Every structure is written in structure tokens, then in C-alpha cells.
Amino acid sequence: MHSRTGLGTALRAWRATIGPADVGLPVVGRRRSPGLRREELALLAGISFDYLVQLEQGRATRPSAGVLQALADVLHLSTVDREVLYRLAGSVVPPSGSVPSEVPAGVQRMIDRMTDTPVAVFTATWDAVQWNPLWGQLFGTPSDLVSGPGDALARNMIWGHFSAETPAGVSGVERDTAHTDAFERMMVSDLRRAADRYPDDRAVTELIDGLRAAPRFDELWARYETLPLAGSHKTIVHPELGSITVDCDILAVEHADLHIVMNWAVPGTRDAEKIDALREQAATAAR
Structure with missing residues (x-):
């Protein structure tokens, strides 16, 4: 047209x-x-x-x-x-102000109904803003990582991967070399897109400045790659249940500029049984 x-x-x-x-x-x-x-x-x-x-x-x-x-x-x-x-109109799209973090009612309703799947919502710069109880059982509740205003970066998935150590009692994530490389390149590329959309958000600048102290992030940041978001495969090391291997899918909520992250275990496997056990724990905690 x-x-x-x-x-x-x-x-x-x-x-x-x-x-x-x-x-x-x-x-x-x-x-x-x-x-x-x-x-x-x-x-x-x-x-x-x-x-x-x-x-x-x-x-x-x-x-x-x-x-x-x-x-x-x-x-x-x-x-x-x-x-x-x-x-x-043939005009340059002006940058937005701050990274939005509001979860629309429709997204919230979807999360509330997805009790069988660990699901969480992240901002355009990958700060966790919402999650269901099963996500908390699998990865640890993101709010537990924040003890004060200076710890807000602990909720950021990219920061957690490149810079932060896994706290005691919180699940770690393992990937093989190929999956790790693909995940890191994808996340850095997506963060660059967010930085282009929100150049006036000081928190974004501070996040990137802090991440560039990590050699691997700094190397990828200098590549200026443009990669699409895609699913991934990872093994979560749970502090009680041990290794749980899942597939991860990412959905983009464009009108709210959010990411929905969902994790799935292959039905009939030991991994699926462990997810079922965590679901029971979440239900018990809710009761």
C-alpha cells in the first residue's frame, strides 16, 4: 500500500x-x-x-x-x-519516555488461568513484573531477591544471567554451549532494541552501563546484532528437586511492550513429574 x-x-x-x-x-x-x-x-x-x-x-x-x-x-x-x-506519514518514530511496566488486565487474566505452567511477565528490558505461583516454586519468587531499592537489578533476567550470582535457595539455570550462545545473543539484541525505543530512560542506561562490566556482555553489545526472540532449551537446577529440563517460549505483548515467558516440560518425563510436584507445593502454599 x-x-x-x-x-x-x-x-x-x-x-x-x-x-x-x-x-x-x-x-x-x-x-x-x-x-x-x-x-x-x-x-x-x-x-x-x-x-x-x-x-x-x-x-x-x-x-x-x-x-x-x-x-x-x-x-x-x-x-x-x-x-x-x-x-x-514518512516521519521518524519519536522515542518513548520510560519503559512501561503495567500488566494489562487481559494479560493478568491469562496468567491467573495458567496454573499448570510456570509463567512470568517481563518488561522490554527484562525486569520481572508479574509471575504465577508455579514460576515462584520453580525459579524462586523474584520479589524475594529484592531487599532494598539498590537491589532492583536482581529482578532483571539479563543482569541475573551476566552479572549476578545465584542466591542461596534460588534455582540456577544450565544450558549447553550452543544454547547459551544463542540465548545470550538474543537477549543482548533485544535489550539494544529496547534501548533504542527508550533512550531517555535513565534506568535503561544504568542497566547497560552495569552490564558492560561483564566481558561477555560487552563483547556481544559491540556486535550490533539484530536477532528475533525465539524459544530456548534449558536445565534448571532446583535447590530441592535437582535438575529439571524445560523448553521455554517467549510471547511479545506489543501494545504493552512486555514479554510473557512460559516453560514446558515434556509430558511423561521425570521433568514433568517434578513440575507436578512443584504445582502441588504451590497449591499447598496457596491454601
Whole structure:
């Protein structure tokens, strides 16, 4: 789709998904078509009606960053849709402020229902923000690692891999050489993408500065690799049950910029039996 017509098509589609009540406007009578009218969007975005018509018809190109930001705000665009808007307009996507850590209600409901699988939610920079009881039984509860404000890095998966020692009573992770290399390269690449999206977040800068003291991280950081997120295979050394081998899958929640990490043991194996035992422990603790 050509960017000129694509921008207009996208604006019309987004406008149709936002009702007057969503933006604080009174609803008077029935409407022939859903969503905001052009004059309403133009008014709320602070642009002229004629200019919005030109944008939607592809006759106006290169809207300013201020216009794009206003349209994104009024249309309640997600992070992903906001990037689409800027790219269709031929403009550079502005960096976001701070790394988001809020877990949407839908994600929370999914975690609450996944009682059979160790699952946790991480920010774009891999800070643990939510986990289910089975994850806590398998890896140790992330909140237990934090005893004060200065220990916040202990919740960060990348920091834990490259820099931190495994505390007593918390599971360690073993990978063979090939899996370790793939995991490290993937995580460093993903952290670089997050740093590009949030250049003004001081916590991200401090995390990276601290990690660069680790020779392996510093070596990978200097490569400027771009790798997709993918699943992995690992063996968890549990302090009570010993080795538990699992497969790990990562889901990206784009609109919230979060990662959902899930671990699976092959059914019918000794590893699956150990996960079952941890599930019973989690249920007992809950009761």
C-alpha cells in the first residue's frame, strides 16, 4: 500500500474505532456511521477540518510531528499503531519516555488461568513484573531477591544471567554451549532494541552501563546484532528437586511492550513429574 493512501486509510479506520464517549464528547442521537466524525477529530487534534480531509484523501503529505502526536493521542493509538502512523506519514518514530511496566488486565487474566505452567511477565528490558505461583516454586519468587531499592537489578533476567550470582535457595539455570550462545545473543539484541525505543530512560542506561562490566556482555553489545526472540532449551537446577529440563517460549505483548515467558516440560518425563510436584507445593502454599 502506498504511504500516501495508506495514511488516509489508516486514519479513517482508527477514527471508526473511537466513539464520542471515548474522548469525552456527548452522544446526541443516532449516528449513521460508527466512530468520530472528521470535524470532531480535527477539533480535538487542533487541526483544521480541511487539513484532515486532505490527510485522509492522501492529498496532504508529511504532517508535522506535532500533528501526528495529537492524532495519536486523540485516537488512543497503541504503541504499535503509533509506530505505524509515523511510518505511513514518512516521519521518524519519536522515542518513548520510560519503559512501561503495567500488566494489562487481559494479560493478568491469562496468567491467573495458567496454573499448570510456570509463567512470568517481563518488561522490554527484562525486569520481572508479574509471575504465577508455579514460576515462584520453580525459579524462586523474584520479589524475594529484592531487599532494598539498590537491589532492583536482581529482578532483571539479563543482569541475573551476566552479572549476578545465584542466591542461596534460588534455582540456577544450565544450558549447553550452543544454547547459551544463542540465548545470550538474543537477549543482548533485544535489550539494544529496547534501548533504542527508550533512550531517555535513565534506568535503561544504568542497566547497560552495569552490564558492560561483564566481558561477555560487552563483547556481544559491540556486535550490533539484530536477532528475533525465539524459544530456548534449558536445565534448571532446583535447590530441592535437582535438575529439571524445560523448553521455554517467549510471547511479545506489543501494545504493552512486555514479554510473557512460559516453560514446558515434556509430558511423561521425570521433568514433568517434578513440575507436578512443584504445582502441588504451590497449591499447598496457596491454601
